[in-house]
Amino acid sequence: MTIDIAKQFSRHPAGRVPSDGPDNGERFRNECLVPALLAALDSAPKKTVVVDIDGCRSFGSSFLEESFGGLARVPAFPFPEALKILSIRSSKPHLQIYKDAILGYLDDAKARAAI
Numbered sequence: 001m002t003i004d005i006a007k008q009f010s011r012h013p014a015g016r017v018p019s020d021g022p023d024n025g026e027r028f029r030n031e032c033l034v035p036a037l038l039a040a041l042d043s044a045p046k047k048t049v050v051v052d053i054d055g056c057r058s059f060g061s062s063f064l065e066e067s068f069g070g071l072a073r074v075p076a077f078p079f080p081e082a083l084k085i086l087s088i089r090s091s092k093p094h095l096q097i098y099k100d101a102i103l104g105y106l107d108d109a110k111a112r113a114a115i
Contacts, residue, residue, distance in 0.1 A: 001040050001047050002089075003032055006055025025066030033067060034074060037082045050087045051102075055110055058078040059098045072113045111114035 005013060009032055027067035033051070040047040053059070072079045074112050083106060090099045 001036055002050045003036055003050055004052045004055060005032075006053075008032060010033055011056055013056060013063045013067075014060045016066040018106055020062070023063075025063040025070065029067045029070050029074070032076060034050070037071075037086065038077075040085050041078060045057070048085050048087055050089050052089045053095055053098055053102075054090055054092050056095070056098075059101070061096035061101065064101050065105045066099065067101050069109040071106075079109070083110065 005007075005028070009028050013023045013025070013028060015021045015024040017024055033049075036049045040049045071077060071082060086106070088099050088102050090096060
């Protein structure tokens with residue numbers, strides 16, 4: 001299962017919350033990422049959810065932290081299990097910094113959740 005952020009959400013994702021604009025991290029997390037992860041976790045066998053960041057021009061740190069680090073703050077969300085099936089994909093060298101940031105936000109959330 002793949003989520004192509006540029007094609008399925010926005011080429012210009014930005015902001016943390018709705019007041020920051022329509023393409024914010026909270027909306028992406030709640031409308032795209034969480035439903036995909038829950039569907040993958042419910043599948044047998046469990047599928048991997050690949051988030052493809054290639055078509056986006058850039059990302060703000062607030063968008064990335066809210067989208068990915070924010071998974072640990074979703075009530076009753078199976079964060080530890082979701083981490084096992086989540087993968088970030090980027091084939092463009094200039095986007096590697098964002099992939100690294102996403103992985104860092106996931107690691108920080110994991111540490112805060114004491115998993």
